Amino acid sequence: MIGEMYASIATGVKTAAAVLSIAVSLLLLCPWAAYARLPPSIKSPIKAKGPFSALRACFNEITAGTTTSTKGYELYSKKGQSFAMLNINFRPQVILPPEHVRWLVTQPEDILSHAKAGDDADALRYIWPLFNASALHSFSKVLQNDLTRNVAQTEEVVFEEVEHVLNELVGPAESWKEVNMVQVFERIMYQATQRVYVGLPLCRDATYMEYVKGYARSLGTAMVFAAQLTPWPLRRLTALLAGLPVYYYVLRVRSYLSPLFKAQMERLRAKEGTKEGTKEDLLAGEPGNLITWMSNGVLSGVGPKSVSPSEMVTWLGILALLPTDNLWTTCTNVLLDLLSSESEHAYLQAIREEAKTVFASGKESGQPVSHGLHHIDSAIRESLRMNSLSPRSLHRQVVRRGGVVLPDGQTVPPGTWLCVLSGNLQRDDDFYDDAQTYKPFRFVSKLAEAGSDKAPLLPLTNEKYLTFGYGRHACPGRWFSFQIMKIVIAYLVINYDIEPLEKRPDNIVFADLNIPHLSHVIRVKRI
Numbered sequence: 001m002i003g004e005m006y007a008s009i010a011t012g013v014k015t016a017a018a019v020l021s022i023a024v025s026l027l028l029l030c031p032w033a034a035y036a037r038l039p040p041s042i043k044s045p046i047k048a049k050g051p052f053s054a055l056r057a058c059f060n061e062i063t064a065g066t067t068t069s070t071k072g073y074e075l076y077s078k079k080g081q082s083f084a085m086l087n088i089n090f091r092p093q094v095i096l097p098p099e100h101v102r103w104l105v106t107q108p109e110d111i112l113s114h115a116k117a118g119d120d121a122d123a124l125r126y127i128w129p130l131f132n133a134s135a136l137h138s139f140s141k142v143l144q145n146d147l148t149r150n151v152a153q154t155e156e157v158v159f160e161e162v163e164h165v166l167n168e169l170v171g172p173a174e175s176w177k178e179v180n181m182v183q184v185f186e187r188i189m190y191q192a193t194q195r196v197y198v199g200l201p202l203c204r205d206a207t208y209m210e211y212v213k214g215y216a217r218s219l220g221t222a223m224v225f226a227a228q229l230t231p232w233p234l235r236r237l238t239a240l241l242a243g244l245p246v247y248y249y250v251l252r253v254r255s256y257l258s259p260l261f262k263a264q265m266e267r268l269r270a271k272e273g274t275k276e277g278t279k280e281d282l283l284a285g286e287p288g289n290l291i292t293w294m295s296n297g298v299l300s301g302v303g304p305k306s307v308s309p310s311e312m313v314t315w316l317g318i319l320a321l322l323p324t325d326n327l328w329t330t331c332t333n334v335l336l337d338l339l340s341s342e343s344e345h346a347y348l349q350a351i352r353e354e355a356k357t358v359f360a361s362g363k364e365s366g367q368p369v370s371h372g373l374h375h376i377d378s379a380i381r382e383s384l385r386m387n388s389l390s391p392r393s394l395h396r397q398v399v400r401r402g403g404v405v406l407p408d409g410q411t412v413p414p415g416t417w418l419c420v421l422s423g424n425l426q427r428d429d430d431f432y433d434d435a436q437t438y439k440p441f442r443f444v445s446k447l448a449e450a451g452s453d454k455a456p457l458l459p460l461t462n463e464k465y466l467t468f469g470y471g472r473h474a475c476p477g478r479w480f481s482f483q484i485m486k487i488v489i490a491y492l493v494i495n496y497d498i499e500p501l502e503k504r505p506d507n508i509v510f511a512d513l514n515i516p517h518l519s520h521v522i523r524v525k526r527i
Protein backbone atom coordinates (compact mmCIF):
# COMPACT_ATOMS: atom_id res chain seq x y z
CA MET A 1 0.00 0.00 0.00
CA ILE A 2 2.72 2.45 1.08
CA GLY A 3 4.85 1.27 -1.83
CA GLU A 4 1.99 2.06 -4.25
CA MET A 5 1.59 5.51 -2.74
CA TYR A 6 5.32 6.24 -3.14
CA ALA A 7 5.17 4.97 -6.71
CA SER A 8 2.26 7.27 -7.60
CA ILE A 9 3.94 10.26 -5.88
CA ALA A 10 7.14 9.52 -7.81
CA THR A 11 5.19 9.34 -11.10
CA GLY A 12 3.49 12.64 -10.26
CA VAL A 13 6.82 14.31 -9.51
CA LYS A 14 8.33 12.93 -12.71
CA THR A 15 5.38 14.16 -14.79
CA ALA A 16 5.52 17.60 -13.13
CA ALA A 17 9.28 17.77 -13.75
CA ALA A 18 8.77 16.77 -17.40
CA VAL A 19 6.01 19.36 -17.91
CA LEU A 20 8.13 22.02 -16.19
CA SER A 21 11.19 21.28 -18.30
CA ILE A 22 9.11 21.40 -21.51
CA ALA A 23 7.60 24.73 -20.38
CA VAL A 24 11.04 26.17 -19.50
CA SER A 25 12.51 24.95 -22.81
CA LEU A 26 9.64 26.52 -24.75
CA LEU A 27 10.10 29.73 -22.79
CA LEU A 28 13.82 29.81 -23.55
CA LEU A 29 13.13 29.13 -27.23
CA CYS A 30 10.70 32.03 -27.47
CA PRO A 31 13.18 34.78 -28.42
CA TRP A 32 14.58 32.69 -31.25
CA ALA A 33 11.17 31.51 -32.48
CA ALA A 34 9.89 35.10 -32.69
CA TYR A 35 13.15 36.43 -34.15
CA ALA A 36 13.25 33.74 -36.82
CA ARG A 37 9.79 34.85 -38.08
CA LEU A 38 11.26 38.16 -39.26
CA PRO A 39 12.39 38.24 -42.91
CA PRO A 40 16.03 37.08 -43.24
CA SER A 41 16.78 40.27 -45.19
CA ILE A 42 16.19 42.46 -42.14
CA LYS A 43 19.48 43.69 -40.67
CA SER A 44 20.46 43.61 -37.02
CA PRO A 45 23.33 44.84 -34.81
CA ILE A 46 23.04 41.60 -32.77
CA LYS A 47 24.25 38.19 -33.82
CA ALA A 48 21.34 35.84 -33.16
CA LYS A 49 22.24 32.81 -35.23
CA GLY A 50 20.42 30.24 -33.12
CA PRO A 51 18.25 29.75 -30.01
CA PHE A 52 21.09 30.26 -27.53
CA SER A 53 22.55 33.36 -29.10
CA ALA A 54 19.03 34.86 -29.31
CA LEU A 55 18.55 34.15 -25.62
CA ARG A 56 21.98 35.62 -24.82
CA ALA A 57 21.10 38.73 -26.82
CA CYS A 58 17.99 39.20 -24.62
CA PHE A 59 20.02 38.86 -21.42
CA ASN A 60 22.71 41.22 -22.76
CA GLU A 61 20.08 43.96 -22.99
CA ILE A 62 19.73 43.95 -19.19
CA THR A 63 23.02 45.81 -18.89
CA ALA A 64 23.40 47.22 -22.41
CA GLY A 65 21.49 50.47 -21.81
CA THR A 66 21.26 52.10 -25.24
CA THR A 67 24.51 50.60 -26.60
CA THR A 68 23.01 47.99 -28.94
CA SER A 69 20.21 50.23 -30.20
CA THR A 70 22.66 53.10 -30.81
CA LYS A 71 24.86 50.75 -32.83
CA GLY A 72 21.81 49.80 -34.92
CA TYR A 73 20.86 53.45 -35.33
CA GLU A 74 24.33 54.33 -36.66
CA LEU A 75 24.58 51.25 -38.91
CA TYR A 76 21.05 51.16 -40.34
CA SER A 77 18.70 53.99 -39.32
CA LYS A 78 21.15 56.57 -40.67
CA LYS A 79 20.93 54.81 -44.06
CA GLY A 80 17.12 54.80 -44.02
CA GLN A 81 16.92 51.05 -43.23
CA SER A 82 14.85 49.20 -40.63
CA PHE A 83 16.64 46.81 -38.27
CA ALA A 84 15.78 44.17 -35.66
CA MET A 85 16.53 44.15 -31.93
CA LEU A 86 15.89 41.68 -29.15
CA ASN A 87 14.66 42.89 -25.77
CA ILE A 88 14.78 41.82 -22.14
CA ASN A 89 11.13 40.75 -22.45
CA PHE A 90 12.11 38.20 -25.19
CA ARG A 91 10.16 40.14 -27.84
CA PRO A 92 11.98 41.14 -31.00
CA GLN A 93 11.35 44.66 -32.21
CA VAL A 94 11.78 46.23 -35.61
CA ILE A 95 13.17 49.75 -35.43
CA LEU A 96 12.17 52.11 -38.22
CA PRO A 97 14.46 54.91 -39.45
CA PRO A 98 13.56 58.58 -38.82
CA GLU A 99 12.24 59.12 -42.36
CA HIS A 100 9.45 56.60 -41.71
CA VAL A 101 7.95 58.36 -38.67
CA ARG A 102 5.09 59.91 -40.64
CA TRP A 103 4.25 56.58 -42.29
CA LEU A 104 4.26 54.87 -38.88
CA VAL A 105 1.84 57.29 -37.21
CA THR A 106 -0.57 57.56 -40.12
CA GLN A 107 -1.34 53.85 -40.54
CA PRO A 108 -4.87 52.90 -39.45
CA GLU A 109 -5.39 50.96 -36.20
CA ASP A 110 -6.42 47.79 -38.11
CA ILE A 111 -3.02 47.73 -39.83
CA LEU A 112 -0.65 48.99 -37.14
CA SER A 113 -2.22 48.91 -33.71
CA HIS A 114 -1.26 51.42 -31.04
CA ALA A 115 -3.46 49.61 -28.49
CA LYS A 116 -1.86 46.19 -29.08
CA ALA A 117 1.66 47.63 -28.93
CA GLY A 118 0.76 48.80 -25.43
CA ASP A 119 0.80 45.17 -24.28
CA ASP A 120 4.53 45.07 -24.99
CA ALA A 121 5.30 48.64 -23.98
CA ASP A 122 3.21 49.06 -20.80
CA ALA A 123 1.14 45.88 -20.11
CA LEU A 124 -1.74 47.96 -18.67
CA ARG A 125 -4.24 45.43 -20.01
CA TYR A 126 -2.69 42.72 -17.83
CA ILE A 127 -2.63 44.85 -14.70
CA TRP A 128 -6.21 46.10 -15.25
CA PRO A 129 -8.07 43.27 -17.06
CA LEU A 130 -10.92 45.70 -17.84
CA PHE A 131 -8.55 48.28 -19.33
CA ASN A 132 -9.57 49.43 -22.77
CA ALA A 133 -7.01 51.42 -24.76
CA SER A 134 -9.56 52.99 -27.11
CA ALA A 135 -11.62 54.23 -24.12
CA LEU A 136 -8.41 55.76 -22.72
CA HIS A 137 -7.77 57.47 -26.02
CA SER A 138 -11.32 58.80 -26.08
CA PHE A 139 -11.26 59.82 -22.41
CA SER A 140 -8.01 61.70 -22.89
CA LYS A 141 -10.04 64.28 -24.87
CA VAL A 142 -10.96 65.62 -21.43
CA LEU A 143 -7.29 66.49 -20.91
CA GLN A 144 -6.86 67.74 -24.42
CA ASN A 145 -9.93 69.96 -24.29
CA ASP A 146 -10.94 70.92 -20.75
CA LEU A 147 -7.60 70.83 -18.95
CA THR A 148 -5.74 72.47 -21.81
CA ARG A 149 -8.40 75.15 -22.38
CA ASN A 150 -8.22 76.09 -18.70
CA VAL A 151 -4.48 75.81 -18.44
CA ALA A 152 -3.81 79.54 -17.97
CA GLN A 153 -6.32 79.63 -15.10
CA THR A 154 -4.37 76.96 -13.20
CA GLU A 155 -1.37 79.29 -12.85
CA GLU A 156 -2.49 80.99 -9.65
CA VAL A 157 -3.23 77.79 -7.73
CA VAL A 158 -0.02 76.14 -8.90
CA PHE A 159 1.94 79.11 -7.49
CA GLU A 160 0.16 78.73 -4.19
CA GLU A 161 1.07 75.05 -3.93
CA VAL A 162 4.71 75.54 -4.95
CA GLU A 163 5.02 78.24 -2.32
CA HIS A 164 3.31 76.05 0.28
CA VAL A 165 5.63 73.09 -0.36
CA LEU A 166 8.84 75.13 -0.53
CA ASN A 167 8.02 76.98 2.67
CA GLU A 168 7.49 73.66 4.37
CA LEU A 169 10.48 71.77 2.93
CA VAL A 170 13.10 74.50 2.61
CA GLY A 171 11.69 77.23 4.84
CA PRO A 172 13.17 80.70 5.07
CA ALA A 173 16.77 79.19 4.76
CA GLU A 174 18.76 82.39 4.62
CA SER A 175 21.95 80.36 4.83
CA TRP A 176 22.75 77.43 2.50
CA LYS A 177 20.65 74.33 3.10
CA GLU A 178 21.00 70.84 1.60
CA VAL A 179 17.85 69.38 0.06
CA ASN A 180 17.13 66.26 -1.94
CA MET A 181 16.16 67.63 -5.34
CA VAL A 182 13.97 64.67 -6.26
CA GLN A 183 12.03 64.80 -3.01
CA VAL A 184 11.36 68.51 -3.46
CA PHE A 185 10.21 68.24 -7.07
CA GLU A 186 8.20 65.12 -6.36
CA ARG A 187 6.34 66.75 -3.48
CA ILE A 188 5.72 69.93 -5.50
CA MET A 189 4.46 68.09 -8.56
CA TYR A 190 2.13 65.77 -6.67
CA GLN A 191 0.66 68.57 -4.59
CA ALA A 192 0.34 71.10 -7.41
CA THR A 193 -1.24 68.64 -9.86
CA GLN A 194 -3.66 67.38 -7.20
CA ARG A 195 -4.67 70.97 -6.54
CA VAL A 196 -5.64 71.21 -10.22
CA TYR A 197 -7.17 67.71 -10.46
CA VAL A 198 -9.18 67.50 -7.23
CA GLY A 199 -8.62 70.82 -5.41
CA LEU A 200 -8.29 71.78 -1.76
CA PRO A 201 -8.32 70.41 0.94
CA LEU A 202 -7.35 66.97 -0.42
CA CYS A 203 -4.15 68.15 -2.11
CA ARG A 204 -2.77 69.08 1.34
CA ASP A 205 -4.02 65.96 3.11
CA ALA A 206 -0.84 63.98 3.88
CA THR A 207 -2.55 60.56 4.08
CA TYR A 208 -4.46 60.99 0.82
CA MET A 209 -1.30 62.23 -0.89
CA GLU A 210 0.64 59.17 0.30
CA TYR A 211 -2.01 56.94 -1.30
CA VAL A 212 -1.90 58.89 -4.56
CA LYS A 213 1.87 58.64 -4.71
CA GLY A 214 1.75 54.97 -3.72
CA TYR A 215 -0.73 54.35 -6.52
CA ALA A 216 1.31 56.13 -9.21
CA ARG A 217 4.59 54.61 -8.05
CA SER A 218 3.28 51.05 -7.77
CA LEU A 219 1.47 51.23 -11.12
CA GLY A 220 4.57 52.62 -12.87
CA THR A 221 6.73 49.88 -11.34
CA ALA A 222 4.23 47.14 -12.21
CA MET A 223 4.10 48.36 -15.81
CA VAL A 224 7.90 48.34 -16.24
CA PHE A 225 8.19 45.00 -14.48
CA ALA A 226 5.42 43.21 -16.40
CA ALA A 227 5.97 44.75 -19.83
CA GLN A 228 9.68 45.31 -20.10
CA LEU A 229 11.46 43.01 -17.67
CA THR A 230 9.38 39.83 -17.78
CA PRO A 231 9.54 37.27 -20.64
CA TRP A 232 6.31 37.93 -22.47
CA PRO A 233 4.66 34.49 -21.93
CA LEU A 234 4.83 35.12 -18.15
CA ARG A 235 3.57 38.69 -18.11
CA ARG A 236 -0.06 37.88 -17.19
CA LEU A 237 1.18 36.25 -14.02
CA THR A 238 3.77 38.89 -13.12
CA ALA A 239 1.31 41.70 -13.90
CA LEU A 240 -1.15 40.16 -11.47
CA LEU A 241 1.49 39.84 -8.74
CA ALA A 242 3.11 43.22 -9.37
CA GLY A 243 -0.40 44.68 -9.50
CA LEU A 244 -1.23 43.72 -5.89
CA PRO A 245 0.07 46.97 -4.34
CA VAL A 246 -1.70 48.92 -7.11
CA TYR A 247 -5.04 47.31 -6.19
CA TYR A 248 -4.45 48.22 -2.55
CA TYR A 249 -3.68 51.86 -3.31
CA VAL A 250 -6.53 52.30 -5.75
CA LEU A 251 -8.96 51.10 -3.06
CA ARG A 252 -7.54 53.70 -0.68
CA VAL A 253 -7.75 56.49 -3.27
CA ARG A 254 -11.29 55.38 -4.14
CA SER A 255 -12.40 55.84 -0.55
CA TYR A 256 -11.61 59.56 -0.95
CA LEU A 257 -12.59 60.24 -4.54
CA SER A 258 -15.56 57.95 -5.34
CA PRO A 259 -17.96 60.06 -3.21
CA LEU A 260 -16.75 63.20 -5.01
CA PHE A 261 -17.32 61.64 -8.44
CA LYS A 262 -20.72 60.31 -7.35
CA ALA A 263 -21.89 63.69 -6.07
CA GLN A 264 -20.58 65.56 -9.11
CA MET A 265 -22.14 63.15 -11.60
CA GLU A 266 -25.49 63.35 -9.82
CA ARG A 267 -25.35 67.14 -9.72
CA LEU A 268 -24.50 67.43 -13.42
CA ARG A 269 -27.16 64.86 -14.32
CA ALA A 270 -29.75 66.81 -12.38
CA LYS A 271 -28.69 70.06 -14.06
CA GLU A 272 -28.79 68.38 -17.45
CA GLY A 273 -32.38 67.29 -16.78
CA THR A 274 -33.59 70.75 -15.88
CA LYS A 275 -31.58 73.06 -18.09
CA GLU A 276 -31.30 73.57 -21.76
CA GLY A 277 -28.09 75.08 -22.94
CA THR A 278 -24.46 74.69 -23.84
CA LYS A 279 -21.77 72.76 -22.03
CA GLU A 280 -20.52 76.08 -20.61
CA ASP A 281 -23.95 76.67 -19.03
CA LEU A 282 -23.85 73.21 -17.46
CA LEU A 283 -20.39 73.75 -16.00
CA ALA A 284 -21.06 77.30 -14.81
CA GLY A 285 -20.47 77.55 -11.07
CA GLU A 286 -18.91 74.05 -10.87
CA PRO A 287 -15.33 73.60 -9.61
CA GLY A 288 -12.93 73.68 -12.58
CA ASN A 289 -11.14 70.38 -11.91
CA LEU A 290 -10.81 66.87 -13.32
CA ILE A 291 -13.66 65.52 -11.16
CA THR A 292 -16.01 67.93 -12.93
CA TRP A 293 -14.52 67.59 -16.41
CA MET A 294 -14.35 63.78 -16.35
CA SER A 295 -17.91 63.49 -14.98
CA ASN A 296 -19.12 65.84 -17.68
CA GLY A 297 -17.11 63.88 -20.26
CA VAL A 298 -18.88 60.63 -19.36
CA LEU A 299 -22.31 62.29 -19.41
CA SER A 300 -21.61 63.69 -22.86
CA GLY A 301 -20.41 60.34 -24.26
CA VAL A 302 -16.63 60.77 -24.02
CA GLY A 303 -14.70 57.76 -22.68
CA PRO A 304 -16.20 54.44 -21.59
CA LYS A 305 -19.97 54.04 -22.18
CA SER A 306 -21.05 53.46 -18.61
CA VAL A 307 -18.79 53.90 -15.67
CA SER A 308 -19.35 53.86 -11.92
CA PRO A 309 -17.82 56.49 -9.60
CA SER A 310 -15.22 54.02 -8.35
CA GLU A 311 -14.25 53.10 -11.92
CA MET A 312 -13.88 56.82 -12.58
CA VAL A 313 -11.13 56.83 -9.94
CA THR A 314 -9.30 54.06 -11.79
CA TRP A 315 -9.57 56.10 -14.99
CA LEU A 316 -8.37 59.24 -13.24
CA GLY A 317 -5.40 57.22 -12.02
CA ILE A 318 -4.43 56.11 -15.52
CA LEU A 319 -5.17 59.43 -17.20
CA ALA A 320 -3.58 61.80 -14.75
CA LEU A 321 -2.08 60.34 -11.54
CA LEU A 322 0.30 57.94 -13.28
CA PRO A 323 1.99 60.61 -15.46
CA THR A 324 2.87 62.81 -12.44
CA ASP A 325 6.24 61.07 -12.19
CA ASN A 326 7.08 62.36 -15.70
CA LEU A 327 6.85 65.90 -14.35
CA TRP A 328 9.28 65.65 -11.48
CA THR A 329 11.75 63.53 -13.46
CA THR A 330 11.75 66.18 -16.20
CA CYS A 331 12.20 69.07 -13.74
CA THR A 332 15.09 67.19 -12.11
CA ASN A 333 16.74 66.73 -15.52
CA VAL A 334 16.24 70.41 -16.36
CA LEU A 335 17.81 71.61 -13.12
CA LEU A 336 20.69 69.10 -13.31
CA ASP A 337 21.44 70.31 -16.85
CA LEU A 338 21.32 73.99 -15.87
CA LEU A 339 23.32 73.59 -12.67
CA SER A 340 26.11 71.66 -14.38
CA SER A 341 26.41 73.88 -17.47
CA GLU A 342 29.62 75.92 -17.92
CA SER A 343 29.46 78.96 -15.66
CA GLU A 344 30.49 81.37 -18.41
CA HIS A 345 27.15 80.79 -20.12
CA ALA A 346 25.27 82.03 -17.02
CA TYR A 347 22.15 80.23 -18.24
CA LEU A 348 20.54 80.12 -14.81
CA GLN A 349 21.07 83.84 -14.38
CA ALA A 350 19.40 84.60 -17.74
CA ILE A 351 16.44 82.42 -16.78
CA ARG A 352 16.14 84.16 -13.41
CA GLU A 353 16.25 87.64 -14.96
CA GLU A 354 13.59 86.77 -17.51
CA ALA A 355 11.35 85.21 -14.88
CA LYS A 356 11.62 88.29 -12.64
CA THR A 357 10.72 90.64 -15.50
CA VAL A 358 7.84 88.48 -16.69
CA PHE A 359 6.42 88.13 -13.16
CA ALA A 360 6.58 91.88 -12.60
CA SER A 361 4.85 92.71 -15.90
CA GLY A 362 2.36 89.83 -15.53
CA LYS A 363 1.20 91.26 -12.21
CA GLU A 364 0.47 94.60 -13.89
CA SER A 365 -1.12 93.31 -17.10
CA GLY A 366 -2.99 90.32 -15.64
CA GLN A 367 -1.66 88.15 -18.54
CA PRO A 368 -0.58 84.54 -17.74
CA VAL A 369 3.11 84.76 -16.83
CA SER A 370 3.91 81.38 -18.33
CA HIS A 371 3.44 82.82 -21.84
CA GLY A 372 6.51 85.00 -21.48
CA LEU A 373 8.87 82.41 -19.94
CA HIS A 374 10.59 81.58 -23.24
CA HIS A 375 14.00 80.77 -21.75
CA ILE A 376 12.58 78.27 -19.27
CA ASP A 377 10.32 76.82 -21.95
CA SER A 378 13.31 76.35 -24.23
CA ALA A 379 15.45 74.82 -21.44
CA ILE A 380 12.73 72.24 -20.71
CA ARG A 381 12.45 71.35 -24.41
CA GLU A 382 16.24 71.01 -24.62
CA SER A 383 16.50 68.74 -21.56
CA LEU A 384 13.69 66.57 -22.91
CA ARG A 385 15.38 66.51 -26.32
CA MET A 386 18.66 65.29 -24.85
CA ASN A 387 17.16 63.06 -22.18
CA SER A 388 13.83 61.72 -23.40
CA LEU A 389 12.26 59.80 -20.52
CA SER A 390 11.85 56.89 -22.87
CA PRO A 391 14.51 56.43 -25.60
CA ARG A 392 12.05 54.58 -27.90
CA SER A 393 8.73 55.99 -29.15
CA LEU A 394 5.72 55.46 -31.37
CA HIS A 395 5.19 51.79 -30.52
CA ARG A 396 2.89 49.97 -32.92
CA GLN A 397 2.08 46.29 -33.55
CA VAL A 398 1.41 44.83 -36.98
CA VAL A 399 -2.14 43.42 -36.86
CA ARG A 400 -2.99 43.00 -40.53
CA ARG A 401 -3.28 39.38 -41.59
CA GLY A 402 -0.50 38.70 -44.04
CA GLY A 403 1.71 41.36 -42.44
CA VAL A 404 2.79 44.76 -43.66
CA VAL A 405 5.26 46.05 -46.23
CA LEU A 406 7.51 48.61 -44.53
CA PRO A 407 8.45 51.74 -46.51
CA ASP A 408 11.89 50.21 -47.15
CA GLY A 409 10.21 47.30 -49.00
CA GLN A 410 10.58 44.55 -46.36
CA THR A 411 7.51 42.58 -45.31
CA VAL A 412 7.10 41.92 -41.58
CA PRO A 413 4.61 39.37 -40.21
CA PRO A 414 1.57 40.05 -37.99
CA GLY A 415 2.57 40.47 -34.36
CA THR A 416 5.77 42.39 -35.19
CA TRP A 417 6.44 45.17 -32.72
CA LEU A 418 7.61 48.42 -34.34
CA CYS A 419 9.00 51.69 -32.98
CA VAL A 420 11.58 54.44 -33.60
CA LEU A 421 14.63 55.41 -31.57
CA SER A 422 13.51 58.89 -30.50
CA GLY A 423 16.45 59.30 -28.10
CA ASN A 424 18.98 58.83 -30.93
CA LEU A 425 16.95 60.79 -33.46
CA GLN A 426 16.77 63.81 -31.14
CA ARG A 427 20.56 63.77 -30.69
CA ASP A 428 21.29 63.43 -34.41
CA ASP A 429 23.27 66.20 -36.14
CA ASP A 430 21.17 65.64 -39.27
CA PHE A 431 18.16 67.07 -37.44
CA TYR A 432 19.58 69.48 -34.85
CA ASP A 433 22.49 71.86 -35.10
CA ASP A 434 25.36 70.64 -32.92
CA ALA A 435 22.94 68.05 -31.59
CA GLN A 436 25.19 66.52 -28.91
CA THR A 437 25.70 69.88 -27.19
CA TYR A 438 23.35 71.12 -24.50
CA LYS A 439 22.03 74.51 -25.63
CA PRO A 440 19.17 75.44 -23.34
CA PHE A 441 18.20 78.51 -25.35
CA ARG A 442 18.14 76.67 -28.68
CA PHE A 443 14.38 77.22 -29.12
CA VAL A 444 14.09 80.77 -27.72
CA SER A 445 13.94 82.68 -31.02
CA LYS A 446 11.15 80.41 -32.36
CA LEU A 447 9.24 80.65 -29.07
CA ALA A 448 9.45 84.44 -29.05
CA GLU A 449 7.76 84.69 -32.46
CA ALA A 450 4.27 84.68 -30.90
CA GLY A 451 5.14 87.62 -28.59
CA SER A 452 5.30 87.41 -24.80
CA ASP A 453 1.56 87.97 -24.19
CA LYS A 454 0.44 84.95 -26.24
CA ALA A 455 1.00 81.23 -25.73
CA PRO A 456 4.03 80.06 -27.81
CA LEU A 457 3.11 78.73 -31.24
CA LEU A 458 6.04 76.31 -31.48
CA PRO A 459 4.44 72.83 -31.31
CA LEU A 460 5.50 70.35 -28.64
CA THR A 461 5.56 67.45 -31.09
CA ASN A 462 6.84 67.03 -34.60
CA GLU A 463 8.59 64.35 -36.65
CA LYS A 464 11.93 65.25 -35.09
CA TYR A 465 10.71 65.91 -31.54
CA LEU A 466 9.05 62.80 -30.19
CA THR A 467 9.31 63.19 -26.46
CA PHE A 468 5.51 63.46 -26.21
CA GLY A 469 4.90 61.03 -29.07
CA TYR A 470 3.53 62.31 -32.37
CA GLY A 471 0.26 62.08 -34.27
CA ARG A 472 -3.16 61.15 -32.92
CA HIS A 473 -1.81 59.36 -29.85
CA ALA A 474 0.56 62.15 -28.77
CA CYS A 475 0.41 63.02 -25.07
CA PRO A 476 -2.80 64.97 -24.32
CA GLY A 477 -1.24 66.38 -21.12
CA ARG A 478 1.70 68.08 -22.83
CA TRP A 479 0.44 71.69 -22.68
CA PHE A 480 -0.48 71.36 -19.02
CA SER A 481 2.89 69.70 -18.36
CA PHE A 482 4.78 72.60 -19.86
CA GLN A 483 2.69 75.14 -18.04
CA ILE A 484 3.23 73.58 -14.63
CA MET A 485 6.94 72.84 -15.15
CA LYS A 486 7.58 76.43 -16.27
CA ILE A 487 5.84 77.87 -13.23
CA VAL A 488 7.63 75.56 -10.80
CA ILE A 489 11.10 76.28 -12.18
CA ALA A 490 10.40 80.02 -12.43
CA TYR A 491 9.26 80.18 -8.81
CA LEU A 492 12.29 78.22 -7.65
CA VAL A 493 14.92 80.32 -9.46
CA ILE A 494 13.34 83.64 -8.53
CA ASN A 495 13.20 82.81 -4.85
CA TYR A 496 16.24 80.61 -4.30
CA ASP A 497 19.91 80.74 -5.07
CA ILE A 498 21.12 77.25 -6.06
CA GLU A 499 24.74 76.10 -5.92
CA PRO A 500 26.10 74.89 -9.29
CA LEU A 501 27.26 71.28 -9.77
CA GLU A 502 30.72 70.37 -11.00
CA LYS A 503 29.51 67.61 -13.29
CA ARG A 504 26.17 66.46 -14.72
CA PRO A 505 25.45 63.13 -12.97
CA ASP A 506 24.53 60.34 -15.40
CA ASN A 507 20.94 59.13 -15.55
CA ILE A 508 19.83 55.54 -15.01
CA VAL A 509 19.20 53.99 -18.43
CA PHE A 510 17.45 50.67 -18.13
CA ALA A 511 15.06 48.78 -20.42
CA ASP A 512 13.07 51.58 -22.11
CA LEU A 513 13.64 54.12 -19.34
CA ASN A 514 15.97 57.05 -18.86
CA ILE A 515 15.54 58.64 -15.45
CA PRO A 516 17.69 60.64 -13.03
CA HIS A 517 18.99 59.01 -9.82
CA LEU A 518 16.75 59.59 -6.84
CA SER A 519 19.42 60.87 -4.49
CA HIS A 520 20.65 64.19 -5.87
CA VAL A 521 21.33 66.64 -3.10
CA ILE A 522 21.58 70.34 -3.97
CA ARG A 523 22.34 73.37 -1.83
CA VAL A 524 19.84 76.20 -1.85
CA LYS A 525 19.51 79.56 -0.11
CA ARG A 526 16.56 81.93 -0.03
CA ILE A 527 17.29 85.07 -2.06
Ligand code: HEM
Binds near residue numbers: 138140467475
Ligand atom coordinates in the same frame (compact mmCIF):
# COMPACT_ATOMS: atom_id res chain seq x y z
C1 HEM B 1 7.00 65.67 -19.02
C2 HEM B 1 5.80 65.14 -18.93
C3 HEM B 1 5.22 64.12 -19.87
C4 HEM B 1 5.80 63.39 -20.88
C5 HEM B 1 7.26 63.42 -21.36
C6 HEM B 1 4.76 62.57 -21.48
C7 HEM B 1 4.95 61.71 -22.55
C8 HEM B 1 3.96 60.92 -23.09
C9 HEM B 1 4.17 59.99 -24.17
C10 HEM B 1 5.50 59.72 -24.86
C11 HEM B 1 2.98 59.40 -24.44
C12 HEM B 1 2.71 58.27 -25.45
C13 HEM B 1 2.44 58.79 -26.81
C14 HEM B 1 2.26 57.63 -27.79
O1 HEM B 1 1.71 56.60 -27.41
O2 HEM B 1 2.74 57.78 -28.91
C15 HEM B 1 2.01 59.95 -23.53
C16 HEM B 1 0.69 59.57 -23.50
C17 HEM B 1 -0.21 60.04 -22.58
N1 HEM B 1 0.00 61.03 -21.65
FE1 HEM B 1 1.74 62.01 -21.30
N2 HEM B 1 3.58 62.80 -20.82
C18 HEM B 1 3.80 63.74 -19.84
C19 HEM B 1 2.88 64.27 -18.96
C20 HEM B 1 1.54 63.93 -18.93
C21 HEM B 1 0.58 64.48 -18.01
C22 HEM B 1 0.89 65.53 -16.92
C23 HEM B 1 -0.62 63.89 -18.28
C24 HEM B 1 -1.95 64.12 -17.63
C25 HEM B 1 -2.38 65.26 -17.18
C26 HEM B 1 -0.41 62.94 -19.37
C27 HEM B 1 -1.38 62.13 -19.91
C28 HEM B 1 -1.16 61.21 -20.93
C29 HEM B 1 -2.18 60.29 -21.44
C30 HEM B 1 -3.61 60.17 -20.93
C31 HEM B 1 -1.59 59.56 -22.47
C32 HEM B 1 -2.25 58.45 -23.33
C33 HEM B 1 -2.91 59.08 -24.55
C34 HEM B 1 -3.55 58.07 -25.51
O3 HEM B 1 -3.15 56.90 -25.53
O4 HEM B 1 -4.40 58.48 -26.28
N3 HEM B 1 0.92 63.00 -19.73
N4 HEM B 1 2.63 60.87 -22.72
